[in-house]
Amino acid sequence: MLDRLAPLPRSFYARPVLTVARDAIGKIVVHASEEGIAAGRIVEAEAYRGPEDRAAHSAGGRRTRRTEAMWGAPGHAYLFLLYGMHWAFNLVTTAEGEPHAVLIRAIEPLPPLDLMCARRGLAANRRELTNGPGKVCAALGLDGRHYGMDLCTPRLFLASDGGTRRPRIGRSPRINVDYAGAWARRPWRFYERENRYVSVKPRD
DNA sequence: GAATAGATTGTCT
């Protein structure tokens, strides 16, 4: 099943970041590593749009070693370390020189589940498997080594599910960006309604 | 179910 999936083209990422974030819901992330294959349906994602968006790492035009990937060409991976112990996975979007990215906050794991369960130390069908950005990276086996990786290769990519399931999409403010003032209240988080793997319960 | 504390490290001021 998973081996029949083909990477979405770069044109998928080379669009406005809010469009990509919304369109990412229902897409499948695949990571094929030496350990094996792991994949899931994206059920929650957030858009970050520097330099004007004060919640983005690229806010105010910040361009450092850490944020460099955000400024690069669309269709690449931006990963960063949170709180010294969890990685977060983002899609670089829009165009080179525009530091926009989509944070993948939650996925619904797809079989085979054994590798993801082993990496998380949890039984299958536990929603804690992948209901948060750090958990997604742990389950998929993503970390700093994947920084800047091209998402249009068979190693790490997004794919369409072939339109088998049409997600009902909800919107809400982004999670844990209170420091960004008015920007924190923008509804730039997208999620699949009623999906049990969505991290923070939306109030809709 | 909600609230809280503690973990732990690369990056930037």
Added chain:
DNA sequence: GACAATCTATTCT
């Protein structure tokens, strides 16, 4: 030296 787009275990109710 402060801090971060978080997670987990624990301790409540």
